[in-house]
Amino acid sequence: MTAMSQLMGDEELQLRGAAAEMLRKESPVSAFRRQRDDDCQPRYDAALWSQFGAMGWTGMLVPEAHGGLAFGHRGVGLVCEEMGRNLVASPFVATAIHAVTLLAHGSEALQAQLLPAIVAAETTVAVAVDEGRGFAPQNTAVTAVREGDEYLLHGTKSFVAGGGHAQYLIVLARTSGSVGEMQGLSLFIVPANALEASQRETLNMVDQLDYANLSFEGVRIPLSALIGEEGGAGAYMDELVDVAAAHSASELLGIVDALFDTTVEYLKVREQFDAPIGSFQALQHRAALMFTRIELLRSVVLDARAALDEVREERAIACSHARVMALEVAQLVGTETIQMHGGIGVTDELDVGLYYKRAIALRPTYGDRSYHRDRYARLSGY
Amino acid sequence: MEQTEFRQEVREWLEANCPPSQRQPADRTEQVWSGRDLRFPSDDARLWFERMRDKGWTTPEIPTAYGGGGLNPHEAQILSKEMKRIGARTPLYDHGIWMLAPALLEFGNEAQRERFLPEIVRGEVSWCQGYSEPGAGSDLAGLQTRAVRDGDEYVVDGAKIWTSAGCESDWMFCLVRTDPEAPKREGISFLLIDMSTPGVSRAPIRMISGESEFAQITFESVRVPVENLVHEENRGWEVAKGLLRHERKFMSEFEGGALDPSFTLREAALDYIGLDAEGRLADATLRENLVDLEMERRAVKLTTQRVYAQYRGSAPDHRLPLIMKYVSTETKKREDELATDILGYRGLGWEGDSFTKDELNSLRVLLFDKALSIAGGTSEVQLNIISRNALQLPQGGAR
Structure with a gap:
C-alpha cells in the first residue's frame, strides 16, 4: 500500500472530468429511463458505444500493440464510477473489461482479430x-x-x-x-x-x-x-474475479455517490414540523454515518484499482475487500436513501429506485458478499 | 531527490543512534514521560531520549529556535515512518508535546513560546489539559470555572475533570470563563496554570479498567499571573478549537496504547481457536467477525493514508479528516471486543500469574478503550461535526 496510490495524477483527473462531462451530457439517467419506458432493444445506445471507443475508454486495458491505450485499471475504474453515477447502460463492462481481461490469454491471432474491434467499439462480447x-x-x-x-x-x-x-x-x-x-x-x-x-x-x-x-x-x-x-481457465477466472470485483465496486461507488448527494440535498429542502428534516439529529447522524462509510469505501476502491495496475501480491485481498465493502455500503445507502425520501422514495417517478435496482443487480455477479468475504478469509490464512 | 536523501539520512541516524533495547514496544513502566522529576527506566532509555532531544526530534515540528527539530509535516512523517520501521520507541511522552506546543506556535506570544517551548522539547515539564468539567462534557463551551481579574493576576475558582495525568503533571493548560455575561463561547479564555500554586488540589478517578488515568482537579482562589493568558482574553475558544484538532488527529493516529497485546487478532484467533481439518478457523462465526474487523481496519488504514496523501496534493478534501476520530476509535473498540471473544476465559483474568501479560492487557485495553470514543469529543459530537461541516446540514432542529 503506497500513499501515492491514493492520489490521482493529472491524467486521471482529466479523464475523470472528461468522463463526467460526456456521460452527464450524453447519457443522463433520463436517457436510461426513456430506454426502459420505450423498451428499446438493445438497451444501450449504439452511438454512445461508438463514443466510448472515440474517447479511448474501450482500449484502456488493451495493449498498445493491439491499438489500445494501456491506461490501466485506475482509468477504467474512473469510467465505471461515472457510469454508476449516471446509470449508464453499456456493453462496456462485459466487453472492454471482462472480455479483454480473458482475451489477454488468447492466441496472438485471436487477440489481433478481436482486440482492435473492441478498441474501435465495433463489436461487443x-x-x-x-x-x-x-x-x-x-x-x-x-x-x-x-x-x-x-x-x-x-x-x-x-x-x-x-x-x-x-x-x-x-x-x-x-x-x-x-x-x-x-x-x-x-x-x-x-x-x-x-x-x-x-x-x-x-x-x-x-x-x-x-x-x-x-x-x-x-x-x-x-x-x-x-x-x-x-x-487452464481456473487461473484466468481468478484474475477475472479480481478485475470484476474492483470495477463493480467502482460502479457501485458511483451509484452510492449519486444516491448520497440526492439524499443530502433532500434533507436540506424537505420541511416537516416547520423545519428542514436535515436539521433533526436523528437524520443527521445517519447521514454522517453514511458519509464515513462512503469515504472508507472510496479509499478501498482506489487501492484495489492501484493494486491491479501494480500487480501487487495482495491484489486479490484488495479486490475482494472492495467488492464486499461496496455491496455493504450500497445496501446501506440504497435503503437509507429510500427511507429518508419517505413516500416519494418508493415511487417510480424518482430516480432513486432506478439506482437501487442497478445496485442490487450487481450483487451476485462474479461473487456475492459471502463469496468475497470467504475469499478474503482464505487468502488471509483462516 | 531531496525527500529520498532525507529519508536515507534519517534511516542512517536512527540505525546508528537507537539502542537495540529501544526498538521494541514499551509497556507503561518503560515509557518516558516529561516532568520536573524526569526519570528513566533504564540507561538505554535515557541515552535514546537524550540523543533524540539533542536533534530536536522529541518534537520534530517545533522550530529549531526553540530547540525543536524544525521539520516540515512531510519530513516529520518520514521520521515517524522510519521510527516505526525499526520499531523505535517514542522517546518522550507529554500532552504538552501533542497539544499545547502546536497551540502556542499558533496563538502564543513570543515570550510564552520562549518560556515554555524549550522546556517541552527537553521534557523538563509535564502538561495536562483542563477542559472538561463535572457540568461540561460534550457541551464543553458550558464550562463554569471562573477566572476573575485582580490586578496582575487572575483568581481562579472551579473544577476540572477527566484530566489525563492530572495527578502527576506540573502545569495545566485550561479553559476558564472570564466573561459570564457573554454568549458562552465568547466568554472563555485559555490559561496556563502552575499546578504547584496554592489552592490547587487533585484526586485520582478510578476507572472500570482499574487504572487511575484521570484526575479531578479543584481550584480554590488560585492566583495566576496575567502573562499566562494565551491569545486574547475571551478568545480562548479559538485556541481550544485549534487544539482540539491536534487532539483528534493524535487520537485518530494513536496506534494502540502501551497496554495493547503484542498479538494481532488473526494470530490470537489461530492460537486460541485454531484451524479445522479443512484449514479454516474452527469457529465459523468468529471467522466472519474477524473478516469484518480486518476489513474495517484495512479501510481505516487506507483512509488515513489518503488523508496524508491529500495534504501533498493540490486540492485536499477538507471533509475527509473529519471522519478519522470517529472511525478509528470505533474500530478500535470493536477490535477489543473481538479479542475478548477470541480469548474466552483466558481473556477475563484481572491479574495474577495464571494469565499471560497479553491476556491481562487484552482485558484492560477492552475497558480502557471505552474512553476513546468519549474523550476528545464523543462519537456523537463527531457525527454532529460531520453533519454540520462536511454535509452542511441545517442546524437548530430537534436534538
Missing part, C-alpha cells in the same frame, strides 16, 4: 460463466468435448450479462474433471450467431438491462476457439 443461483465456476456443468478438429458444446449458461445482444460470447466450459472442481475448465470464444434464436432466452431482470440464458446444445466450434490453455 459477453462472458458466460454462471449456471445457477450465483457465481460458482467450480460447478460448471457445460462441457466442451473434442471431436476431431472441433469442440462440441453441451449445456446451458444462465443470467449472462449482455448475452442477448453481444456479437461474441466467451464461454466457460468443462473439458475434463467433474462438477465441483476448478481443474479442467476451459474458455472458448463463440460467435453469437452460432446459436439459433431459440437457444437465446432473453430475461427481464430488475435493472432492466440485457441478460439471457444461452443454450450451447450442439454448438460446434473450431479448436482455435480455445482461449489459453485447455484446462
Whole structure:
C-alpha cells in the first residue's frame, strides 16, 4: 500500500472530468429511463458505444500493440464510477473489461482479430460463466468435448450479462474433471450467431438491462476457439474475479455517490414540523454515518484499482475487500436513501429506485458478499 | 531527490543512534514521560531520549529556535515512518508535546513560546489539559470555572475533570470563563496554570479498567499571573478549537496504547481457536467477525493514508479528516471486543500469574478503550461535526 496510490495524477483527473462531462451530457439517467419506458432493444445506445471507443475508454486495458491505450485499471475504474453515477447502460463492462481481461490469454491471432474491434467499439462480447443461483465456476456443468478438429458444446449458461445482444460470447466450459472442481475448465470464444434464436432466452431482470440464458446444445466450434490453455481457465477466472470485483465496486461507488448527494440535498429542502428534516439529529447522524462509510469505501476502491495496475501480491485481498465493502455500503445507502425520501422514495417517478435496482443487480455477479468475504478469509490464512 | 536523501539520512541516524533495547514496544513502566522529576527506566532509555532531544526530534515540528527539530509535516512523517520501521520507541511522552506546543506556535506570544517551548522539547515539564468539567462534557463551551481579574493576576475558582495525568503533571493548560455575561463561547479564555500554586488540589478517578488515568482537579482562589493568558482574553475558544484538532488527529493516529497485546487478532484467533481439518478457523462465526474487523481496519488504514496523501496534493478534501476520530476509535473498540471473544476465559483474568501479560492487557485495553470514543469529543459530537461541516446540514432542529 503506497500513499501515492491514493492520489490521482493529472491524467486521471482529466479523464475523470472528461468522463463526467460526456456521460452527464450524453447519457443522463433520463436517457436510461426513456430506454426502459420505450423498451428499446438493445438497451444501450449504439452511438454512445461508438463514443466510448472515440474517447479511448474501450482500449484502456488493451495493449498498445493491439491499438489500445494501456491506461490501466485506475482509468477504467474512473469510467465505471461515472457510469454508476449516471446509470449508464453499456456493453462496456462485459466487453472492454471482462472480455479483454480473458482475451489477454488468447492466441496472438485471436487477440489481433478481436482486440482492435473492441478498441474501435465495433463489436461487443459477453462472458458466460454462471449456471445457477450465483457465481460458482467450480460447478460448471457445460462441457466442451473434442471431436476431431472441433469442440462440441453441451449445456446451458444462465443470467449472462449482455448475452442477448453481444456479437461474441466467451464461454466457460468443462473439458475434463467433474462438477465441483476448478481443474479442467476451459474458455472458448463463440460467435453469437452460432446459436439459433431459440437457444437465446432473453430475461427481464430488475435493472432492466440485457441478460439471457444461452443454450450451447450442439454448438460446434473450431479448436482455435480455445482461449489459453485447455484446462487452464481456473487461473484466468481468478484474475477475472479480481478485475470484476474492483470495477463493480467502482460502479457501485458511483451509484452510492449519486444516491448520497440526492439524499443530502433532500434533507436540506424537505420541511416537516416547520423545519428542514436535515436539521433533526436523528437524520443527521445517519447521514454522517453514511458519509464515513462512503469515504472508507472510496479509499478501498482506489487501492484495489492501484493494486491491479501494480500487480501487487495482495491484489486479490484488495479486490475482494472492495467488492464486499461496496455491496455493504450500497445496501446501506440504497435503503437509507429510500427511507429518508419517505413516500416519494418508493415511487417510480424518482430516480432513486432506478439506482437501487442497478445496485442490487450487481450483487451476485462474479461473487456475492459471502463469496468475497470467504475469499478474503482464505487468502488471509483462516 | 531531496525527500529520498532525507529519508536515507534519517534511516542512517536512527540505525546508528537507537539502542537495540529501544526498538521494541514499551509497556507503561518503560515509557518516558516529561516532568520536573524526569526519570528513566533504564540507561538505554535515557541515552535514546537524550540523543533524540539533542536533534530536536522529541518534537520534530517545533522550530529549531526553540530547540525543536524544525521539520516540515512531510519530513516529520518520514521520521515517524522510519521510527516505526525499526520499531523505535517514542522517546518522550507529554500532552504538552501533542497539544499545547502546536497551540502556542499558533496563538502564543513570543515570550510564552520562549518560556515554555524549550522546556517541552527537553521534557523538563509535564502538561495536562483542563477542559472538561463535572457540568461540561460534550457541551464543553458550558464550562463554569471562573477566572476573575485582580490586578496582575487572575483568581481562579472551579473544577476540572477527566484530566489525563492530572495527578502527576506540573502545569495545566485550561479553559476558564472570564466573561459570564457573554454568549458562552465568547466568554472563555485559555490559561496556563502552575499546578504547584496554592489552592490547587487533585484526586485520582478510578476507572472500570482499574487504572487511575484521570484526575479531578479543584481550584480554590488560585492566583495566576496575567502573562499566562494565551491569545486574547475571551478568545480562548479559538485556541481550544485549534487544539482540539491536534487532539483528534493524535487520537485518530494513536496506534494502540502501551497496554495493547503484542498479538494481532488473526494470530490470537489461530492460537486460541485454531484451524479445522479443512484449514479454516474452527469457529465459523468468529471467522466472519474477524473478516469484518480486518476489513474495517484495512479501510481505516487506507483512509488515513489518503488523508496524508491529500495534504501533498493540490486540492485536499477538507471533509475527509473529519471522519478519522470517529472511525478509528470505533474500530478500535470493536477490535477489543473481538479479542475478548477470541480469548474466552483466558481473556477475563484481572491479574495474577495464571494469565499471560497479553491476556491481562487484552482485558484492560477492552475497558480502557471505552474512553476513546468519549474523550476528545464523543462519537456523537463527531457525527454532529460531520453533519454540520462536511454535509452542511441545517442546524437548530430537534436534538
